[in-house]
Amino acid sequence: MAQFHATVVVTLKPDILDPAGDATAQVLRQMGYLVDDVRMGKHIQLTLEAESVSEAEAAVRQMTESLLANPVMETYTVRVDAS
């Protein structure tokens, strides 16, 4: 077993309303920034043990599908690095 670091970025699907992103965009515009859109997401870092990069990635995808993201309204990307 080796140790791997994984990064999961979870974002709302484009057609899902994002009140937090909208409020943040509005405040940025009011501060004078030329911002068209803000979407809020989650950046999750995990450290885990696995036999290989591919096994680690499969495990992280499973964790993401079952808990970290809600596939109904969110999409995600997974990146795994050997430590």
Add this chain to the structure above:
Amino acid sequence: MNIAVVTFPGSNCDDDTVRALHALGASVIRLWYRDRDLGGIDGVILPGGFSYGDYLRGGALAAQAPVMEPLRHAVRERALPVLGICNGFQILTEAKLLPGALRPNRQGTFLSTWQHLRVTRASSLFWGLREGEYLRLPIAHGEGAYYLPPGQLASLFDRGQAWLQYVSFDGQLTAAANPNGSVANLAGVIAGSVAALMPHPERAMDAALGSADGVRLLTAWLEGIRRRSRDASS
């Protein structure tokens, strides 16, 4: 003497705060987060609540609201007394008018309970509230863990900015008395004319409802402003 209470979108303790101030005989002006003119005021309270839905970070978006610009100016130019309560504390740290930040509670849950506090440092902003006095006030927050970057705690105490600390019911400053994981049990800080605390004095205005210590705290703040205005005009 006029005291302003600012309402942000999502403030929910503004009415209670106005009512508490009225009960103490203060004349109250209500300000809206879009106001760019504070008017003739002698002090301002940023009340508790969930401004901007607590989006991004508690208080982060409200700290950029239009009303904060004249407020910041008044603090700088004429040391306007400002009191932040709960979300108001978060707004003031995000606006960098107070040092530090408020993190999510250590245990990850919203806290709503009675809490004992100790006045660690007397301040002329709170006339008659003496060092070592105890208060019993309600707390109600999800992001109330006061945080300072490593190395800044000693200077906070040295500068007399460490104002209120969470203590046990018998007044002991212990780790167990710390409800949310704040550094050094800190519940309230002061910087210049700006003070803030996580507990809710406006919810402790009647002994029959648990505590009247909010009367002590708010009366001390109003008296501090009264004496300040009198000194300035004499």
